[in-house]
Amino acid sequence: MRALIHDFETAGGSARHCGVVQLAVLSGILGNDGAFYRRWQSYANYHPGGPIASATTRVHGLRDEDVADCPDYRRAVPEVYQAAARQGFDALVIGFSNTSFDNVIAHRLGLRPRRSLDLFLPAYRLKKRDGLESASLASTYQALTGEAPLNAHDALGDVRMTAALIPPLMARFGFTDFAGFLDWATTGQPVPGMRLRFGPARGHTIESLDDDALVRALNGWRGGNIDVLASLEAEYARRGLPARPEQGQLF
Incomplete structure (x- = not known):
């Protein structure tokens, strides 16, 4: 290649x-x-x-x-x-x-x-x-x-x-x-102990976030480290939080 x-x-x-x-x-x-x-x-x-x-x-x-x-x-x-x-x-x-x-x-x-x-x-x-x-x-x-x-x-x-x-x-x-x-x-992988580098919870591990902070971080991800997104999504699923709407879905 x-x-x-x-x-x-x-x-x-x-x-x-x-x-x-x-x-x-x-x-x-x-x-x-x-x-x-x-x-x-x-x-x-x-x-x-x-x-x-x-x-x-x-x-x-x-x-x-x-x-x-x-x-x-x-x-x-x-x-x-x-x-x-x-x-x-x-x-x-x-x-x-x-x-x-x-x-x-x-x-x-x-x-x-x-x-x-x-x-x-x-x-x-x-x-x-x-x-x-x-x-x-x-x-x-x-x-x-x-x-x-x-x-x-x-x-x-x-x-x-x-x-x-x-x-x-x-x-x-x-x-x-x-x-x-x-x-x-090049495929995002959940990584234990991953720390956020953006938003109000910057510096905190994803596992330590409360539910509201986790949702804000997930919605606030704008690209970059694909393992951060995978870790946020895995933690969201682990907690059994409500299914998130697909992008562009209104109801």
């Missing part, structure tokens, strides 16, 4: 509005065993169209002067995705926490993937199942490969770690074929 793996570093702020200072894209072929064979690569710094927040510089190390003479991301980044799409690598877009971040930025800049895989979801499921210390990219990489993280928060280091995580994640969940893993990883 043709696929691309991408990661952004930004000037700070919301994924819907932030400027881009770095993008790495690895495009290639995914084998049935999850091994990624690189065929094409883009890795560059960009001018974000404004200043880089100091807190963000402390994460990725890039300063205003480092990108002062770089091409403006608003013109240059779309060309990267167009080049990948011309080769068919937009069939599947892979990242780590890309559902709520990298994919949002890429969509602003013209990427329209046919399918997307966010490896944070299986990493988080593994953390909850096996008690891993963290579901971050660097921590999951070290736990599953036994190797030190590769230049964490450098876009190229992050996409390389993301590619390397696919086979061990498949193995930990008993998958021997990538197609089966992809279907499982």
